[in-house]
Amino acid sequence: DWTPDSFVEETVEAIQAKVGGDKVVLGLSGGVDSTVAAVLLNKAIGANLYCIFVNNGLLRKNEFESVLKQYEGMGLNVKGVDASDRFLAALAGIEDPELKRKAIGNAFIEVFDDEAHKLEDVKWLAQGTIYPDVIESVSATGGPSATIKSHHNVGGLPDFMKLKIVEPLRAIFKDEVRRVGATLGIDPELLGRHPFPGPGLGIRILGDITAEKVRILQEVDAIFINGLKTWGLYDKVWQAGAMLLPVNSVGVMGDERTYEKCVALRAVESTDGMTADWVNLPYEFLQKTSNDIINKVKGVNRVVYDISSKPPATIEWE
Numbered sequence: 001d002w003t004p005d006s007f008v009e010e011t012v013e014a015i016q017a018k019v020g021g022d023k024v025v026l027g028l029s030g031g032v033d034s035t036v037a038a039v040l041l042n043k044a045i046g047a048n049l050y051c052i053f054v055n056n057g058l059l060r061k062n063e064f065e066s067v068l069k070q071y072e073g074m075g076l077n078v079k080g081v082d083a084s085d086r087f088l089a090a091l092a093g094i095e096d097p098e099l100k101r102k103a104i105g106n107a108f109i110e111v112f113d114d115e116a117h118k119l120e121d122v123k124w125l126a127q128g129t130i131y132p133d134v135i136e137s138v139s140a141t142g143g144p145s146a147t148i149k150s151h152h153n154v155g156g157l158p159d160f161m162k163l164k165i166v167e168p169l170r171a172i173f174k175d176e177v178r179r180v181g182a183t184l185g186i187d188p189e190l191l192g193r194h195p196f197p198g199p200g201l202g203i204r205i206l207g208d209i210t211a212e213k214v215r216i217l218q219e220v221d222a223i224f225i226n227g228l229k230t231w232g233l234y235d236k237v238w239q240a241g242a243m244l245l246p247v248n249s250v251g252v253m254g255d256e257r258t259y260e261k262c263v264a265l266r267a268v269e270s271t272d273g274m275t276a277d278w279v280n281l282p283y284e285f286l287q288k289t290s291n292d293i294i295n296k297v298k299g300v301n302r303v304v305y306d307i308s309s310k311p312p313a314t315i316e317w318e
């Protein structure tokens with residue numbers, strides 16, 4: 001029977017047999033899949049694994065710094081690359097969701113390719129692809145592997161894509177990935193993280209993206225997500241996040257009329273992201289969260305809660 005321990009043992013041996021003494025490069029996303037893949041490879045080949053964690057400027061508040069530290073603490077050979085400005089520049093003025101995804105995917109490929117070129121003699125590209133990704137074309141779990149796959153038809157292949165591929169999680173499902181991660185001693189909090197799309201906050205800022213909008217949404221998202229954790233609701237929700245709407249609405253503050261931004265909160269229950277139901281979060285929680293957001297985040301004067309299920313409404317708004 002399948003157990004995480006036997007999976008780890010067999011996979012470590014299989015990786016060693018496959019890549020031998022070659023160098024391997026892997027893109028870390030901060031998500032469960034790429035992290036478990038990295039730890040598994042690290043166990044198998046140690047210092048021959050070179051991890052790259054790219055900040056696309058569209059991650060959650062403080063996520064790049066804190067996750068990078070966490071990776072280092074896990075003994076991974078990881079390089080953090082802050083390419084926020086490059087992504088923001090590539091996105092300037094783009095409003096269409098699919099064009100945004102393309103711009104983000106292409107910027108990722110460029111940055112990753114640049115970094116991969118700095119490593120000498122790399123022979124393999126490792127990816128955190130899991131079984132459902134193999135079936136679908138776009139991963140529901142986000143991360144570099146998903147980005148690469150949905151964009152590998154863009155003109156000539158970058159050099160890193162000519163590398164041989166090693167995908168140690170290719171045959172297993174998400175819950176199994178989490179169990180493998182637990183066996184490997186990965187922090188349960190990291191393993192329990194909600195899915196987060198590869199394009200990140202880029203597809204939660206409706207319309208064009210600016211640094212200021214990213215900052216606002218990071219603040220709102222942090223209040224919402226931290227609130228879910230504080231109230232013991234985080235683990236009851238499959239995925240949650242906030243959307244910055246391209247709408248200003250009228251409000252009052254003291255004697256002043258305001259005309260500011262509106263955010264939508266979304267929390268869903270799901271098993272695979274293909275269908276989803278909105279979560280019946282307690283009113284008291286919503287009330288407190290809405291007050292916190294409006295009081296603490298300058299530029300936001302209205303909060304709404306998304307009560308749409310998928311289908312027909314997708315989880316992300318873009």
Ligand code: XMP
Binds near residue numbers: 239273310
């Ligand atoms: P939707 O919005 O299609 O999302 O209901 C289903 C799941 O997929 C994630 N998602 C993405 N992940 N790149 C990704 O890596 C994307 O472009 C993308 N779009 C949606 C979404 O967060 C949810 O988990």
